[in-house]
Amino acid sequence: MEIKIIVDAMGGDFAPKEIVLGAIKALKKDRNLKIILVGDEKLINPLLEQESSDLNVEVVHTDQFITMEESPKAAIKEKSKASINLAMQLLAENQGDALVSAGSTGATILSAAKFLPVIPGIERSALATVLPTARLHPGNHGISLLIDVGATLHCTAKQLVHFAYMGSYYVSHVLEIPRPRVALLNNGTEETKGGEVLVKTYRYLKEAPNLNFIGNIEGTDILKGTADVIVTEGFVGNIVLKTLEGASEILKHAGRYAYRKRLTWKVGLALLSSGVRQLKKRTDYSEYGGAPILGFKKLVIKAHGRSNAKAIANAIGVARQSVEQNIAEHIGDSIIEFNKQHRLDFIDI
Incomplete structure (x- = not known):
């Protein structure tokens, strides 16, 4: 075809x-x-x-x-x-x-x-991005999907749940990670953390069929490989993404400075060159093919x-x-099923 x-x-x-x-x-x-x-x-x-x-x-x-x-x-x-x-x-x-x-x-x-x-059934689109992660948790694949990073700045609980479904299906079928672990980005791991929207989102994700929801994670967990899909509103996600990009630039600058400054540092970096090349490949955006707008x-x-x-x-x-x-069709089927189960609850979220 x-x-x-x-x-x-x-x-x-x-x-x-x-x-x-x-x-x-x-x-x-x-x-x-x-x-x-x-x-x-x-x-x-x-x-x-x-x-x-x-x-x-x-x-x-x-x-x-x-x-x-x-x-x-x-x-x-x-x-x-x-x-x-x-x-x-x-x-x-x-x-x-x-x-x-x-x-x-x-x-x-x-x-x-x-x-x-x-x-049908989706209220807002979401921009996702693939992030390299450390392999600090069993089953981690070295990458995770952060969704949303700027398409929808502020979200309702319903929209965040939809982002979770979109991200989970994309990760499982395109990035080929079976049964991806879905987490909600928050300022604490407790179920009651965050404002009203995040508390409601946690509750709905906990009950959502066909989602492997593992709970809240904090900012320190983003690059640890704790989750395969990290759900957040676009305003927060964009700040996270720009912060990580800025940190990457600082590390590159520090490496160039160290290479020029002292011979011993130059030798040390040369000895680490193989590992640095592997790290560069894992953090190279060209390897991951871009960010889906879902x-x-x-x-x-x-x-x-x-x-x-x-x-x-x-x-x-x-x-x-x-x-x-057939990403769009399958995402639509998941959203319709979830919306049917919670059609009365969505009046206030």
């Missing part, structure tokens, strides 16, 4: 070159794949012409695109033919099965909300803004696997 992935060729710091090269890489690996590149054909076609002519690729032309510096809300409204808007329209019209973009996160989410229908009838994968060809190819691979697993 041919799977069609729509790619925003103009999104990202290194677009369109790295985006197109990533698409070519994915096509060479999978001959049952078709890629629709949306962007400026004057920039895209010369890159494609360097490859063999039998690539299953189509170019949809537009010379409009949204930069990282623009206001996402204004740009989505004013640039109707921007590459991300046109790509989302094609996806909404069923001309593709999933979409990949390395462009502005805000613009990607707003465009998805504008053009894509949500899964809650819509069609899947959107948000690749990192600094994505190279390898990262884009991996993001396309994740999108393909998600389509094969």
Whole structure:
């Protein structure tokens, strides 16, 4: 079966070159794949012409695109033919099965909300991200999914429960972690911790069918591998994500400083080089294929803004696997079942 992935060729710091090269890489690996590149054909076609002519690729032309510096809300409204808007329209019209973009996160989410229908029963979409974790707990796979990290800033208990279902299904079927452990991010592990929303969310998650809920976890547990799915509202999740990114940059800076400062430190780092390379690979965003935007009838994968060809190819691979697993439909079935069981309770949450 041919799977069609729509790619925003103009999104990202290194677009369109790295985006197109990533698409070519994915096509060479999978001959049952078709890629629709949306962007400026004057920039895209010369890159494609360097490859063999039998690539299953189509170019949809537009010379409009949204930069990282623009206001996402204004740009989505004013640039109707921007590459991300046109790509989302094609996806909404069923001309593709999933979409990949390395462009502005805000613009990607707003465009998805504008053009894509949500899964029945779901109120809000969620942006998830894959985090590397230590293997300090039995059954840990070295990664976990943090959901939400910015799509929905403040949530009700119902919405957080839906995020748990979305994250759990994605982790089990795309990241291939069986029976993923789901946890709620809170300021304490006790059932009564947090405000009213978190207390209610805990209660509903505890009773939720088909979820392996393990309770609350604190910020110190995020990278320990305590849970495979970590549920939080977008405001908190975004702060967590930016904090981790900042810490990573500081560690890189400290390593470069140590390497230059003293010979003994330089020798020490050289001896640790093998371990450092392994750590770098595990924390490299290009390995994980991007962040899924869940809650819509069609899947959107948000690749990192600094994505190279390898990262884009991996993001396309994740999108393909998600389509094969029919992620949206199965998430919808789980949400409908949970909503039926708690239809009266949801009046006050």
